[in-house]
Amino acid sequence: MVKKRASIGRQKIPIAKIPKKNHLQVTFSKRRSGLFKKASELCTLCGVEIAIIVFSPAEKVFSFGHPEVESILDRYLTRNPPLESSAHQLIEAHRNANVRELNIHLTQILNQFEAEKKRGEALDQIRKSNQRQFWWEAPFNQLGLHELEQLRASMEELKKNVVKQANKILIGSTTNSSQFLAVNGIGSSADLFENKHTEFNASSTMSNVYNFGYGNGLF
């Protein structure tokens, strides 16, 4: 008669992180109690003081202390203040260093930013002093949506006239291909300006605030 083994008995396991969560939990419980038992025995056998603190995978705290965790920690901390303190200070210092570095970086960027802004303002000044500017030479980088719309309209007008002029020239002269192509380029580009869409459509689907309203076509 074959006897079925009641148990496969203890198996050797590699000392590495246990993958199965529930399995790990069981092992943790067993070994934790085993550890505490060993500590307890050591206390009794040798009359020493021991404190153990364990943070479980679930962030729970387990502690063993003989006589008490607190008193042992107290003794440890007051006895080893230089170590503890220096380690802590190192960590603090490092963290602060990071922040400081960020701040330094930030300051540098801000300085560059200021310089660049000053430069831009200077250029603006120079341009302002120029008497021959067209209205649209005005710093259009400062234009708002309304101005942009006006600009668009003006450019359309301009374009129409350019096309007209180009055609006039083409008709009246024997044009060579390269010139033709050049004009063609203009012309084709001018197509864009054609508007079926002059309307400033703050279309209903778009927000009135952000819709540039150039419709679908143009600029």
Next chain:
Amino acid sequence: MVKKRASIGRQKIPIAKIPKKNHLQVTFSKRRSGLFKKASELCTLCGVEIAIIVFSPAEKVFSFGHPEVESILDRYLTRNPPLESSAHQLIEAHRNANVRELNIHLTQILNQFEAEKKRGEALDQIRKSNQRQFWWEAPFNQLGLHELEQLRASMEELKKNVVKQANKILIGSTTNSSQFLAVNGIGSSADLFENKHTEFNASSTMSNVYNFGYGNGLF
């Protein structure tokens, strides 16, 4: 034939203070290392943090810590008083928030910086072209092909800057998809203008969100 036992093997001992001093010392050493080994295994197996502090009979301190005794004690001490714990966590969170904020600030400044730099470059361009193209103040119906070509170039330049400005405005606002479409619409109409595209590189951190597709035939 009687075989002499080479050793009597491990003997059971009562868990009570070991009387013989040297004997106790030996046991202490052995069991201490055993305890630390068990702790180490528990750390590895379960991925937990453990700190052990032992005061030997000779008042010497032995400690085991993974990752470090100090940090675990710190955690333990600040966690134990529930009030202080939350306070500490708040402080930590606040500090981390500060760092995050600094980073965000930095990113914003960098973006502004980039924009301002681009603007400065644009102004340079304008200034440069201003110096050489006031010729087109003249009634353009008198312009020849060459002048028309120059006009086209100027208009392209202007267009680029207008687009840039439009994008600047868009970027400055919280953009949503409909806005994106709107801008895209603008681009598509402009196709006529050939594009080498002075690309507007929204800084790399925002490129996915704010890239208005200057690469694809827009404008």
Next chain:
DNA sequence: ATACCTATATATAAGCG
């Protein structure tokens, strides 16, 4: 999680160098 079971892996008491 906790307790118990079995079979085995480990820790360690004693003793020696």
Next chain:
DNA sequence: TCGCTTATATATAGGTA
């Protein structure tokens, strides 16, 4: 104090309840 050995005491993996 430590290393090493041997024989044995304990701890514990894998189950089940």
